[in-house]
Amino acid sequence: MPERRSHPRVPRRRGKRGVAARSHGHATDPRCRRIFAALSEYLDGELPAPDCRELERHLKGCKPCLAFLATLKKTIQACQDLPVPKVPPPSSRVCAALRQAAFRR
Amino acid sequence: MNTQVEQALEILKSGDPQAFEQALAALQSAVYSFGMRVCGNREDAEDTAQETLLRLARQLRDFPDARALAVWLYKVAKTQCLMSRRKSKFAPAHLLSLEALLPNHEERSSGGPKSWEITPEEIVLRGEIRDKLEEAILALPKPYRLVLILRDMEQLETREVAEVMGISEDTAKMRLHRARVSVRNALAKYVQPVDPRKEGHA
Numbered sequence: 001m002p003e004r005r006s007h008p009r010v011p012r013r014r015g016k017r018g019v020a021a022r023s024h025g026h027a028t029d030p031r032c033r034r035i036f037a038a039l040s041e042y043l044d045g046e047l048p049a050p051d052c053r054e055l056e057r058h059l060k061g062c063k064p065c066l067a068f069l070a071t072l073k074k075t076i077q078a079c080q081d082l083p084v085p086k087v088p089p090p091s092s093r094v095c096a097a098l099r100q101a102a103f104r105r
Numbered sequence: 106m107n108t109q110v111e112q113a114l115e116i117l118k119s120g121d122p123q124a125f126e127q128a129l130a131a132l133q134s135a136v137y138s139f140g141m142r143v144c145g146n147r148e149d150a151e152d153t154a155q156e157t158l159l160r161l162a163r164q165l166r167d168f169p170d171a172r173a174l175a176v177w178l179y180k181v182a183k184t185q186c187l188m189s190r191r192k193s194k195f196a197p198a199h200l201l202s203l204e205a206l207l208p209n210h211e212e213r214s215s216g217g218p219k220s221w222e223i224t225p226e227e228i229v230l231r232g233e234i235r236d237k238l239e240e241a242i243l244a245l246p247k248p249y250r251l252v253l254i255l256r257d258m259e260q261l262e263t264r265e266v267a268e269v270m271g272i273s274e275d276t277a278k279m280r281l282h283r284a285r286v287s288v289r290n291a292l293a294k295y296v297q298p299v300d301p302r303k304e305g306h307a
Contacts, residue, residue, distance in 0.1 A: 033207065036203070036207065037203055037282070039282065039286075040278065040281055040282035040285055040286075041278055041282070044263070046263065046278070063217070064208070064217030064218050065218075067217070067218045067219050067220045068208065068217075068218040068289075070220045070221070071218060071220060071221050071289055071292075071293065072285060072286065072289050074221060074223070074224070074225050074228065075225075075228075075238075075285060075288055075289040075292055076257055076285055077225035078225040078228035078229055078238055078292075079238070079242070079253065079257040079258060079285075079288065080225075080257050080258065080260075081225055081226065081228075081229045082229060082235070082238070082239070082258065083229065084134060084138045085137070085138055085141040085142070085150075087133060087134045087137045087138060088133075088137070088151065089130075089133065090129060090130075090132075090133040090154065090155075090158060091155055093155070093159065094129075094133070094154075094155060094158045094159060094162070095129065097158070097159055097162035097163075098117065098129055098132075098158060098161065098162045098165075099125065100162065101117070101161075101162040101163070101165040101166070102117045102118075102120050102125060102165065103120050103122065104166075
């Protein structure tokens with residue numbers, strides 16, 4: 001089964017103003033769903049500027065999306081902060097092979 | 106790129122005897138930790154470290170710069186992990202659809218996702234939550250788990266992740282997002298949502 005990006009970009013704003021501020025069914029609202037697909041790129045600073053502005057405009061009026069973004073950010077930070085597991089020393093075979101490779105002239 | 110790995114490879118390539126032990130320890134640590142995170146068990150992590158570093162010894166001189174060598178090193182480690190003999194007890198082999206990752210029914214029925222009280226530091230420090238986080242990462246299908254580990258734990262750039270995985274940058278970004286959301290959703294079952302009265306101060 002091929003993998004496809006569901007919503008590669010945040011869509012341009014359409015319709016009347018103030019829609020985002022209206023209460024809506026998060027996860028069923030098409031705006032939320034499109035924003036949802038772009039949140040990682042936004043957090044990584046990899047979302048193009050116009051899409052960023054659109055996303056930020058939506059977030060201002062959508063508490064569930066904002067909360068989701070905050071929890072996603074905490075999750076990523078926790079992954080980054082996970083401690084390194086206890087590491088055994090390299091085997092003598094590895095030491096010898098790398099020593100020979102590094103000092104071979 | 107993971108700067109520790111790049112620096113260690115630089116030292117090995119320069120043949121500096123003073124810093125050799127330190128560089129070797131850094132590489133063993135990086136490759137073993139990577140194996141441990143991807144495979145979830147010590148035996149596979151040891152095999153990954155051993156095989157990857159032995160191959161490095163054979164090809165140390167074949168790469169013009171340390172960054173290219175680091176990308177190659179992760180590629181070898183990734184392949185070792187994919188060949189690992191012991192199947193992770195989690196590891197389902199399927200694709201993660203974005204549809205299935207939208208905030209689940211419980212979160213929706215309670216008015217949508219809420220912020221969390223817990224900080225990232227607390228997630229890592231509190232043993233039971235950290236275990237859930239590590240379980241959630243190991244429960245990711247390997248193609249997603251590898252991308253998350255390379256990007257968020259090994260600190261590779263998106264284009265480097267794509268290079269290591271042999272996929273496009275767009276696919277790397279898509280997998281990364283789905284992996285992160287999947288882990289976030291798993292954690293959401295165990296963490297306390299912010300008290301609505303305090304919302305805005307968290």
